[in-house]
Amino acid sequence: MMWRQVRVRVGVALWAGCTWLSAASQDTRQVVEPKIPPACVQLEAKLKTVDDKVAPADESNLDTERIQKALDGCAPGKAVELKTAGGNNAFLTGPLEMRTGVTLLVDKGVTLFGSRDASLYEVTGEGVTPGLCGTIATGAPPPVFPAPQRPAPVRGGCRPLISVINAKDVGIMGDGVIDGRGYAKILGKDYSWWEMARKAEPKNERYFTTRMIVASHADGLVMYRITLHNSTNFHVSVNQTNGFTAWGVHLLTPTTRGVDARNTDGIDPGSSTNVTVAHSWIDNGDDNIAIKTGVSHMSVLDNHFFSGHGMSIGSETFTGQSFLLVDGLTLDHTTSGIRIKSNVTRGGSVHDLVYQNICMRGVKNPIAISPYYTNQTTEPYEDPKYTGDRIPDYKAITIRNLTSTTPGDVLIAGLNDEHQTEIALDNVHIADITKAQVHGHFATVTVGPGATNIDFSGTDIKVVATKGEKSGAAYSCDGRFVPMQ
Template identity: 40%
Template sequence: MLVADSDPRAYDKNGHCGTVDHKGNGCRPFILFKSTDGGGITGEGVIDGQGGKPIKEHDESWWQLARRAQTEGGAQNVPRLIEIDDASHIIFHGITLRNSPGFHVTLKNARDATFWGVRVDTPANARNTDGIDPISSQNILIAHSFIRTGDDNVAIKAGAAGATRHVVLVDNHFYWGHGMSIGSETAGGVSDIQVRDLTLDGTTSGLRIKSDISRGGVVSDVHYENICMRGNRRPLDFDTRYDAHAIGNNIPVYRDIFLNHVSGETGQLVLRGYDAVHPLQFALNGVSFNNTARWLIESAKIVIGPDGVTPAPPREVALPPSLVSTDCAKNWLPFPVTDTPGV
């Protein structure tokens, strides 16, 4: 096991690590891959960020600091567990990452990275502890992994550094967390995304694209297939008004989004485009939820495939119910715990 130092001075960039301010970028990560070609972390070991342990010479943990920042309206200065910046040909295999003070893994301007059989394990109440976040990166594979955390299980983003393209997720299992997300930063453009054979067991949102006019861009050519969900408040959560108070001119546009054989229980099914000029463009086929699920649809163009949708979206009441639903019973797996994570 590799355990992160709890001393803010070990990560400090500008004298602010371990404090609350208005920027929140005062800490270096525990592990950094910078401008590397090749490398990674493999094996069956554990890397523990100690997010729930007291910060050295402080009366609170990293997670308590993050929660205090939320209460005070500021930004927490906490270290991420792993950053991969301007790097290529990275492989993570078999490793368990847990209890990060902030995000577990971020990739920025990365190329050709694989995460295979990775476990991310952090409590649901640990604020801003995303699992794996590809940002302005290309050719990323996340496969056969298990993720439960206090924020987005995976969040695909694209900011000022450029577009994110060619991301594939296959045969993954998500538990508590905020779901399979794209956004909220999409200004650089996100495209060519495939998500297949995914379970979302108890995430607050399920499949999610989130952005707003302060950070929006084009999200296109996104394919979801063979998705199983249960215990979600918003199983479908595609929203262009993530921050209702956002200011800007970067209108989010979601188009060519395909949902094929997606099953869930109840909750709110949100498809909310920006306006009639910038509608969502979705194709739904074999999408099946309980009849108690409720649609919230605004400014959206929806094409229904031959396997139908249940319950029928508003204005589509004449369509038949879903003829084919995903058999999810065999897909639910318990999180593979090796020992109890520290909190």
């Protein structure tokens, strides 16, 4: 597959209300297709998969020590390469820590599996409660929900499978697979990582699980061509980072259709700037991309989303999100399309967002911009009346050239008169949408020359129509819907 170079500094003219804006809403770097570095060492696989899984007899045959030793000894600018050897094609590991300038390179045909031994991931240290990883803290809700109680979080839990902490210019690359084995029974337990997550849901209990890749203070992090399968929880979580690129990433969870994989977000940046996700394929059990609080200057370019909860911002927005460009996105049977979710316990300022050239089909909620988040897959259409002082405020949002080939509900809402949502729609068409499927309060919608077929007359939303000739032609999605790769 040939991918075009992405020059995210190039300005794109974008209509918003009656004003033409340059595309400041994007990664400020010049991002080009990454290159795989030469290897400092090649590690040969010693294990062989059985039905694409770890053989039971190999469950204790860990490769953690030799992989970590190679990462520790590799020179910056080089890669630790995992390769097949004869009929062997698998590695099994506990937590790994990346080093500055070093790439983990997983060759085609190789799978790097995460161990299902929760004790290997256990957080240790002074003041840490032992034995939490792989368990539910019965009766203890997550620290930010429900409102307004925020109990002090328990110290302890699980380390991620791969950590990129205080390490710059790290790479995770290759045409192979990293498999977190969220489906697998935790050693010594009668439940898997995913079953534990679902078991905790009815009472909104906190549970302790490992994540696949967690990065913090990881400037220059690059993920390239890698395939991620079956993460136990979030696949990629990046924080406190200036410069993160995911290019050609293939993310599929669960790999067995019909299996329940709760809380398996795809790519979640937070408290970071200059982020690009390009030419990637994401099919998972929660938000395909969830932009957490404190993210600015992010580009999401030419991606395909399948199962999941859509292109999301939130639910945490209390330190703000700003300057986002989503261009060339296809959403195929996600629950939501463009989704901004928060509430008064975790909200803040969200502004200068541009979504353009977007195709959807089979999407229940093509547009959901809401201050009503209740920790569910989709947002309610009315205010749940939580109390709190972290107020969601959505401004300067532009959606242009969006077509949904199937009908779905639209929600555009602000919190109150003082915090109205302001959005511009231009050439936005949702096939066969009815007036009853349009919901909203405390919002102003400015309709551009490309018009929209969304009828807001059944809501109290203020609609401002621009002057000039209206176009009735919907943005074409011919050839845009393709199978997951």
